[in-house]
Amino acid sequence: MSAIETPSAELEPFLAQLSSAIAAKQLHKLVLSKYQGPQPLKQLQIRPVELKQQWQLSFTYKYQTNDVTRNFSPEQAIAEIKTLLGEQFYAANLFTAALEAQLSISKKGKVLYQQKRLTAPVAPQQDSSHNRQKQRYLTLERPFLQQLGVTDAQQQLIPAMSRKWKQINKFIEIFSGAVQDTGLSKQKQLHVADFGSGKAYLTFAMHDYLTGTLGLDAKVTGVELRQNLVDLCNETAAKLGLNGIDFEQGDVKHFKARGINVMIALHACDIATDYAIHMGIATGADIIMCSPCCHKQIRPQMKMPAVLAPMLVHGIHLGQEAEMVTDSLRALLLEASGYNTKVFEFVSLEHTSKNKMILATKSKQKYNRENLLKQVAEIKQFYGIEQHYLERLLNITDEIS
Ligand SMILES: C[S@@+](CC[C@H](N)C(=O)[O-])C[C@H]1O[C@@H](n2cnc3c(N)ncnc32)[C@H](O)[C@@H]1O
Numbered sequence: 533m534s535a536i537e538t539p540s541a542e543l544e545p546f547l548a549q550l551s552s553a554i555a556a557k558q559l560h561k562l563v564l565s566k567y568q569g570p571q572p573l574k575q576l577q578i579r580p581v582e583l584k585q586q587w588q589l590s591f592t593y594k595y596q597t598n599d600v601t602r603n604f605s606p607e608q609a610i611a612e613i614k615t616l617l618g619e620q621f622y623a624a625n626l627f628t629a630a631l632e633a634q635l636s637i638s639k640k641g642k643v644l645y646q647q648k649r650l651t652a653p654v655a656p657q658q659d660s661s662h663n664r665q666k667q668r669y670l671t672l673e674r675p676f677l678q679q680l681g682v683t684d685a686q687q688q689l690i691p692a693m694s695r696k697w698k699q700i701n702k703f704i705e706i707f708s709g710a711v712q713d714t715g716l717s718k719q720k721q722l723h724v725a726d727f728g729s730g731k732a733y734l735t736f737a738m739h740d741y742l743t744g745t746l747g748l749d750a751k752v753t754g755v756e757l758r759q760n761l762v763d764l765c766n767e768t769a770a771k772l773g774l775n776g777i778d779f780e781q782g783d784v785k786h787f788k789a790r791g792i793n794v795m796i797a798l799h800a801c802d803i804a805t806d807y808a809i810h811m812g813i814a815t816g817a818d819i820i821m822c823s824p825c826c827h828k829q830i831r832p833q834m835k836m837p838a839v840l841a842p843m844l845v846h847g848i849h850l851g852q853e854a855e856m857v858t859d860s861l862r863a864l865l866l867e868a869s870g871y872n873t874k875v876f877e878f879v880s881l882e883h884t885s886k887n888k889m890i891l892a893t894k895s896k897q898k899y900n901r902e903n904l905l906k907q908v909a910e911i912k913q914f915y916g917i918e919q920h921y922l923e924r925l926l927n928i929t930d931e932i933s
Contacts, residue, residue: 537641543618554609559580559626559628560580562578563576568622578590578592578613586605670745672689676774679772682696699879711742721748724750725794726797727795728800729779732756735765739776751776754779759781794820795809796821797822798823809822810922820890824858824859833917864908866890873891
């Protein structure tokens with residue numbers, strides 16, 4: 533017997549919507565929350581997954597300290613959800629190709645159900661296949677790919693660009709998940725800044741995804757040091773007749789940004805990544821996404837802890853250690869600034885050596901800033917590091933030491 537008496541008939545419209553999305557393989561994600569049961573469970577996330585050519589639903593039970601995953605057939609999944617909703621979980625958020633729906637059950641058992649039809653179909657958040665059948669978030673027919681030399685006049689992939697094509701798709705896959713998770717897909721207008729945009733493959737891809745696939749009114753600004761690339765990219769945008777994308781020449785260091793929802797910096801050199809992260813935090817961006825490169829700032833400061841000296845005497849190890857320490861401190865400083873932060877492999881090493889991604893999304897939950905800054909201080913002390921550049925930009929040296 534549940535603590536809250538929920539008339540099951542009132543859940544029917546939601547369950548019917550869910551069942552038809554599952555039957556049509558249109559489910560992107562279902563999140564059950566407001567758990568009231570005996571376990572230290574926070575949330576249950578359900579996503580489609582393809583296992584051995586079978587479409588299944590993967591349930592991730594998110595506990596306080598760990599996640600547990602179980603896979604169900606569509607029928608089992610629906611039965612399981614019916615048991616849980618209104619008995620243990622009292623809120624649900626449903627994302628399908630056609631709509632987004634919210635259900636909540638009050639303490640008195642009153643059911644509130646709202647749904648919003650999407651005007652543009654939304655691509656699934658993540659590749660549901662475990663069989664390496666990659667779903668592409670963009671198609672080769674997109675005109676910008678031809679302009680940038682990824683495809684030829686027949687819209688066929690140019691073989692030499694296949695790595696770049698994989699990278700673009702992976703980037704959009706990660707980006708689309710973050711856009712959904714932060715709720716930015718519901719925002720009418722979005723402003724994205726791409727620091728160190730270079731030849732702007734990813735800048736154009738992001739603009740195409742936001743405006744084309746999601747149908748949003750997005751303004752995308754690329755900031756780049758090299759004037760020739762800025763001119764080239766602005767010419768490309770003009771040739772494609774795109775309005776919401778432009779490129780500015782400048783150093784990230786001096787860029788004055790306001791009202792930015794998404795800040796990305798992919799392979800921006802050394803402390804340009806710190807400037808970009810700082811800019812993202814300072815402007816209150818919901819998503820900060822960077823793939824750092826050339827970790828020069830920390831390495832000369834690192835004093836080898838005695839026990840690690842036999843390992844770090846090898847230059848390659850010291851370089852790897854400096855990279856890990858630099859990015860770990862960035863992740864901790866992002867969390868201390870109120871961001872959920874993940875560090876993971878962006879594209880596999882066979883495609884590029886610059887393969888790490890730091891993805892930070894603004895969190896509603898409060899992080900223990902004091903504790904995180906203490907962890908930063910301890911790591912710095914262990915390696916004898918005087919100062920991390922992001923820490924300096926955030927002006928929190930006094931808090932840390
Ligand atoms: C390796 S490229 C990456 C280009 C693009 N983001 C990508 O991933 O394909 C790095 C770019 O960042 C630019 N860059 C480096 N430092 C910068 C700074 N401080 N301000 C603006 N752009 C910078 C470089 O000129 C270069 O075009």
